[in-house]
Amino acid sequence: xxxxxxxxxxxxxxxxxxxxxxxxPGHDRDDFHAFIKASLEEDKRLFVIDLGKVAWANxxxxxxxxxxxxxxxxxxGEMVLARLADRMKSxxxxxxxxxIFQTFDSTDEAxxxxxxxxxxxxx
Numbered sequence: 001x002x003x004x005x006x007x008x009x010x011x012x013x014x015x016x017x018x019x020x021x022x023x024x025p026g027h028d029r030d031d032f033h034a035f036i037k038a039s040l041e042e043d044k045r046l047f048v049i050d051l052g053k054v055a056w057a058n059x060x061x062x063x064x065x066x067x068x069x070x071x072x073x074x075x076x077g078e079m080v081l082a083r084l085a086d087r088m089k090s091x092x093x094x095x096x097x098x099x100i101f102q103t104f105d106s107t108d109e110a111x112x113x114x115x116x117x118x119x120x121x122x123x
Contacts, residue, residue, distance in 0.1 A: 002028040002054075004035050011118070012046045012111050013039050018053035023060025036068045045077030046118060048110040052083030057091060069101065078117060082110040 005016040015035065023029050039047070049065065057065075065081070072079040080102040084092060092098050104110040 002032070004031060006035070006039070008044075009111055010115070011044070012048060012114050013044045014048045014050055014107055014111070016050045016053070019055075021051075021054050021057035021061030021064065023058065023062070023064045029060070029064055032064050032068065033071075036071055040071065040075045040077070045072070045075060046114040047072055047077065047079040048082050048104075048107055048114065049079060050082050050107050051088055052085070052107075054088060055085060056087060062091065062095070062097065066097075066100070078114060080104060080110045080113060082107045 002017060002019040002021060005018075007014040007016065021028075036047070047068075049068070069079050081092075082104045083106065084103055089103075092101065092103065102110075102113065104113065
């Protein structure tokens with residue numbers, strides 16, 4: 001079962017995931033979708049998805065991330081990924097998802113990127 005934890009750092013929402021990212025019908029997908037939707041309704045637009053404690057993802061789990069990215073972008077926000085384990089990095093490189101997602105080695109780097117990106121967009 002996938003566990004989600006939210007931390008707000010200034011205007012950035014950090015979503016810490018732990019467990020396996022296995023999409024498909026059921027709680028994981030619904031919970032994650034509701035998590036993102038609730039944050040967007042709070043007018044949060046900057047997201048870091050921390051995958052440091054996610055060991056594995058199936059194609060439906062990756063689809064959950066793609067769906068979240070689409071929702072965030074349609075709300076004029078930005079979402080990045082942080083701390084992908086080696087196995088997860090391999091999935092993202094093999095499937096060329098690194099062309100769609102910005103990835104960072106640490107949550108701090110990801111937060112800095114989003115803050116700078118927001119500041120640049122405000123000018």
